Amino acid sequence: MKSVFAIAALLLTAAPLHAADLPPPPAPLAPITVPGPTFALTGYFWASALDGRTSTVPPLPAAKVDLSFADIMKDFNGGIMGAAEMRIGRWGFVADAMFSQVTSDAKLPGPYFSSVKLRSQTLTLQGSALYRIYEDQTFDVDVGAGLRFWNLDNKLKILPGALNLRIDHSESEAWVDPVIAARMTARLGGPWSLTLAGDIGGFDVGAKLTWQAVGSINYQWNENWVFRAGYRALYVDYRKDNFLYDVTMHGPIIAATYKF
Template structure:
C-alpha cells in the first residue's frame, strides 16, 4: 500500500477522539438525558486518525541487537502495511467506561554490518564482522480498557477517575541474510512474539465552552514494574458538535512505554496530532 492509500485508509478508519456530550468528548451538551430510549445511558464510537511519529529502542527478537528508531509520520507511512485506531466511551449514571484499541502492521528493512558476533535464530552464531540485511515485519496491538466513576459533574465541567489495564502484543517476523567469508551467504526467517499487561490509573476532564465547543483531556500512568517499567499516555482535544449524534475533534496524543524483560526490548514513544469524527448512539 503506498503512502497516499494508507493515509486515505487511516482517515476513513479514523476518529475516536471526539465524543458527544460531556460524557463523550466532543459534544458540549448535557449527557444526562442519555441515548434515545435509554435514560441515563450514553455511548459513542470513534475511529480516528493519529498522525504519529515514533522514537525509541526496539529489539526485534530475544537478545537481538537493540535498534534505535526515530521516525516522523511520513517515515512511518513509508513502512505502513495496514492499521487502524478506534475509541469507545460510555456512561451509565455516574459509572463510566473507556476503551482504546490500536493495531498497526509495518515492514522495515535494515542493513547492518559489520557486527560483533551474535546469535541469530535459524542462522546460528554469526561471526564477528559479518554484514546482515534484515526485513522486519512488525504487528503491534494495544488495547486500553478502563472503568471509573464521575467524581465531579456540573453543566460546564466534569471529572472522571479511571482505573484498568493496558494490553500489549508485539509480533516480529524477521527475514535475515548474513554475509561473511567464513560462512558465505546464508538466509533464515524467524518469527517471535511477546506481550504483557500493565495496570493503569487515570483521569478524564471535560470542559464545555459553548453549546457547540468543548475541551477534553485524558491521561493515565501505569506499568509500575508489573508489566512494563512504566507506561503513560496523554490526550487533549478541542471538540465541535454538529448534531446530537455527530461531533468532530482535533488535538494531540502521546503514548509512551518502557518494556525490557527476558531479552525483549520495547521502549518507545508514539506522538502526533489526532483527528476524530464521533458518532453517539
Template sequence: MKKKATAGLAAFLALATSCAFAADILPVEAPEAVDAGRPLWALQITPYMWAAGLKGDISPFRRAPTIPVEKSFGDIFDDLNFGGFVNLWARYDRFVFSGDAMYTSTTDAHSFGSIPQLPGWTGPYPSSADVDVDTKQFTSTLTGGYRVLDVSGTTLDLLGGLRIWHVSNRVKVGGLVNNTYVSASHKESFSWVDPVIGARLFHGLTDRLSFHLQADVGGFDVGSKITYQALATFNYILTDHLSTSVGYKVLGVDYRHDGHVFDTKLHGPVLGMTYRF
C-alpha cells in the same frame, strides 16, 4: 515488499506508536449531557486518525542488540501495511467505561554490513545481508471509573484499568555466502499487561465546542517499568449524533523483560469522528 494500506487513512489512517505503539479516548460529549435531564445511558464510538512519530529503543528478537529508532510520521507511513484505531466510550449515571484498540502492521527493510545471527541459524553466515523486519503491534486500554465532579458544562472522571500489549516480529535475513544466496527467517512475539490509573476532564466552551483532556500512568513494574499516555482535544458538534475532534496524543512505554526491549514513545496530532447513540 513494502505495502501501503489502502484503507489506512480511513480507519487509522483510515503508524505506531506503538506502540506502540492506547491510546484512549476521543470522547465528544455534548454540554447538554451534564444537565439534570440527561439520560442514564450514553454510548459513543470514535474511529480516528493518528499522525504519530516514533522514537525509542527496540530489539526485534530476544537478546538481539537494542536498536535506537527515530521516525517521523512520513517514515512510518512509508513502512505501513495496515493500521487501525478505534475508541468506545460509555456512561451509566456516574459510572463510566472506555475501551480503546490500536493495531498496526509495518515492514522495515535495511541492508547491513554486520548483523546479529538469527536464533537457530546453522552453517556459514553472510558478512552482509538484507534484513526485513515485519512488526505487528496490538494495544488495547480498558478502563472504568466514577464521575466525581458533575456541574454545568464540566465533568471529571477518575479511572483505573488495564493496558494490554502484544508485539510480534518476523525477521528475514538474506545474503551471499561463497557466492551463493542464503536466507532464513525467525519469528518471535511477546505480550504483557499493565495496570493504569488516570483521569478524564471535559469542559463545554460553547453550545457546540468543548475541550477534553485525559491522562493516565501505569506499569509500576507489573508488566512494563512505566507506561503513560495523554490526550487533549477540541471537539465540535456537527449534528445530534455526530461530532468531530482534533488534538494531540502521546503514548509511551518502557518494557524490558527476558531479553526483549520495547522502549518507545508515539506522539502526534489526532483527528476523530464520533457517533453518539
C-alpha cells in the same frame, strides 16, 4: 331499651367523626428510574512518530529509534484504530483498540547475504472504568482505572546471497499494564469543548512504566456527531531478558464520534 338504642345511635354518628380525624393514607412512592445506557463510537487516525530505544528481535542489538510519521508511513502496511464508550449514570466504561503493521527492508553489503526484511505488528487494547466525581454546566471530571494490553510480534528475514543461506527469526511479547486514569471535559460555549485525558501505570506488573496523555478540541456538529482534533502521546518502558521496548509514540490525532 331506649338507652341501648341511644348508645348505638351515638356510636354510629361518632364513627365518621373519628375516621375524619385520621391522617390520609400516604401517597404511593414514585418509581425509581435509572437512565438507560448511552453509547459513543469513535474512529480516529493518529499520525504518530516513534522515539526511544528498542530491541524487539533479540539477535539484533538494542538500537536508538527516531522515526517521524513520514518515515513510518513509507513502510506502513495498514492498521485500525477505534474506541467505544458506554455510560450508565455516573459510570463510564471505555474500550480502545489500536493495531498497526510496518514492514521495512534493506540491502546488505557483501556477497554473503542479499537483503534483510523486518515485519513488525503492534496491538494495543485498553479497557477502563470511569466514575464521574464532578459535573456542572461547565466541567465534567471522571476518575478511574483500567488495564492496557500490549502484543508485539516481529519477524526477521535475512535473505541468501553467495552463501545460499537464509535466516528466519520471530519474536513475540505480550503483557498487561494496570493504569490509573482521569478525564476532564470543559464546555467552551456553543458547540465547542475541550477534553484532557491521561493515565499512568505499569508499576512493574508488566512494564516498568507506562503513561498516556491526550488533549483535543471538540466540535459538536449535531446531536449525534462530534468531531475532534488534538495531540496524543503514549509511553511504555518494557524489559524482559534481552527484549527491550522503551519508546514514546506521539503526534496529532483527529477523530469522529457518533453518540446514540
